[in-house]
Amino acid sequence: MIQKIFSNPDIYQIDIPLPDNPLKNLNCYVIQDKEETLIIDTGFNRPECMEAMKNGLAELGVQWEKTSFFLSHLHSDHVGLVYALTKDKPCPIYMSRVDYHYLGDSLKGDSWLQLEEHYEKQGMPAQYTQVLRTTNPARSFAPSGYFDATTLEDGDTITVGRHTFTCILVEGHTPGQMCLYYAPEQILFTADHILFDITPNITSWMEMEDALGDYLKSLKKIRQYPIKLALPSHRKNDMDVYQRIDEIVHHHNIRLKEVLQALAQKPNSNAYETAAMLRWSMRGKSWEEFPLPQRWFALGETMSHLDYLIKRGFVKQHKGDIYQYQLSHPLEEAFVILDKIWEQEQQ
Ligand SMILES: [Zn+2]
Structure with missing residues (x-):
C-alpha cells in the first residue's frame, strides 16, 4: 500500500507491516525526482515485509539503476531487507558511520554474546537470554548478510534529482542514528528519534556511557x-x-523518578528487579506475563536510566556477579537535585 505524502520533491510512503510486533508497521519513505529514487529504511528481513516492499516499489515504477538507500539506523526493522534487496542488484547504500560499524560487528562478530553476558550481569536470568537468541526480532530478522555502504557523518548531504537532503546525527536511540532534513520545505524524516504515539526505546549500549543523556541532547x-x-x-x-x-x-x-523510587523501596536491587517495579504499558499484564522480547527492551530502558543516574551521582553501582544499585541521597533530596539538573540540561 503506497500513499503520496508530498509533491516536489515527491515523497511516498510504503506501509511495511511488522507482524506480531508492538511497533505494528514501518513507514518506508520513497523520495523521487528526475527518475532518481531514494528509499529510506526497509522493514524486517521476513517475507511479509519483502512482499509489501516489492509491491510498493513496483507500483511506483522505481528504476533500480537510479535508486539508492538511506538507512536511518542499525535496527533490524530499518535495515533487515537491505541485503536481500541488493545482493543481486547492487545499488548505493548510505548509512551513518557509527551505526554501520556497530551493525557490522553484530553481523560478523560476537557482540550479541557480549550483550547477553551484559544483560545477565544486570539480573536477566540466563535461561531467558538463551530463549531470546531465537525469539528476539532484532536478531532473527536482521540482514542475512554483510553489505557495503557509503558511510555518513553529521551534516553530510544526499541528493535526489534536484533536491538536497542533510543528514543530522542524533545519537541516543542507537549510537549513530540519523534524521534526514529537507531545508527548503522544512521536512524532517525523524526515523525513531521522535515517534508520536509510542515513545522511542532508549537502551544502554556497550560503548555508550550515557545513552539517555545523549538522546536528550539530540532532542x-x-x-x-x-x-x-x-x-x-x-x-x-x-x-x-x-x-x-x-x-x-x-x-x-x-x-528517572520511578527508578529512584524503586531503589528507595528496595535498595540493592539489580536492574532486572528494578525494571519489574516500573510502570509499563502492557495492557493489564503483570511483569511475569510480559513477553520476553518486551522484557529485554524494558530492561535495556531501565539500564539507560540507571546509567544517567550513575553518571550524575544519584545512584551507586556495586559490581558483583550481578550488579546491584543503591541511592546516594535520600529520595526527597534526590528529586530536588534531579529537578535542578533537569532544568539546567534542558535549557
Ligand atoms: Zn529503532
Missing part, C-alpha cells in the same frame, strides 16, 4: 530546526513536533 539539537512536516518511521504523526519533544522529555523525567 535539543532537533528543536533548533524549523520543521513544518515531521515524518516518523512508525505509526503516524498527528501532532506538533516541538510539543512531542516536550512530552518525550517529560516522560524520561518521570521514568
Whole structure:
C-alpha cells in the first residue's frame, strides 16, 4: 500500500507491516525526482515485509539503476531487507558511520554474546537470554548478510534529482542514528528519534556511557530546526513536533523518578528487579506475563536510566556477579537535585 505524502520533491510512503510486533508497521519513505529514487529504511528481513516492499516499489515504477538507500539506523526493522534487496542488484547504500560499524560487528562478530553476558550481569536470568537468541526480532530478522555502504557523518548531504537532503546525527536511540532534513520545505524524516504515539526505546549500549543523556541532547539539537512536516518511521504523526519533544522529555523525567523510587523501596536491587517495579504499558499484564522480547527492551530502558543516574551521582553501582544499585541521597533530596539538573540540561 503506497500513499503520496508530498509533491516536489515527491515523497511516498510504503506501509511495511511488522507482524506480531508492538511497533505494528514501518513507514518506508520513497523520495523521487528526475527518475532518481531514494528509499529510506526497509522493514524486517521476513517475507511479509519483502512482499509489501516489492509491491510498493513496483507500483511506483522505481528504476533500480537510479535508486539508492538511506538507512536511518542499525535496527533490524530499518535495515533487515537491505541485503536481500541488493545482493543481486547492487545499488548505493548510505548509512551513518557509527551505526554501520556497530551493525557490522553484530553481523560478523560476537557482540550479541557480549550483550547477553551484559544483560545477565544486570539480573536477566540466563535461561531467558538463551530463549531470546531465537525469539528476539532484532536478531532473527536482521540482514542475512554483510553489505557495503557509503558511510555518513553529521551534516553530510544526499541528493535526489534536484533536491538536497542533510543528514543530522542524533545519537541516543542507537549510537549513530540519523534524521534526514529537507531545508527548503522544512521536512524532517525523524526515523525513531521522535515517534508520536509510542515513545522511542532508549537502551544502554556497550560503548555508550550515557545513552539517555545523549538522546536528550539530540532532542535539543532537533528543536533548533524549523520543521513544518515531521515524518516518523512508525505509526503516524498527528501532532506538533516541538510539543512531542516536550512530552518525550517529560516522560524520561518521570521514568528517572520511578527508578529512584524503586531503589528507595528496595535498595540493592539489580536492574532486572528494578525494571519489574516500573510502570509499563502492557495492557493489564503483570511483569511475569510480559513477553520476553518486551522484557529485554524494558530492561535495556531501565539500564539507560540507571546509567544517567550513575553518571550524575544519584545512584551507586556495586559490581558483583550481578550488579546491584543503591541511592546516594535520600529520595526527597534526590528529586530536588534531579529537578535542578533537569532544568539546567534542558535549557
Ligand atoms: Zn529503532
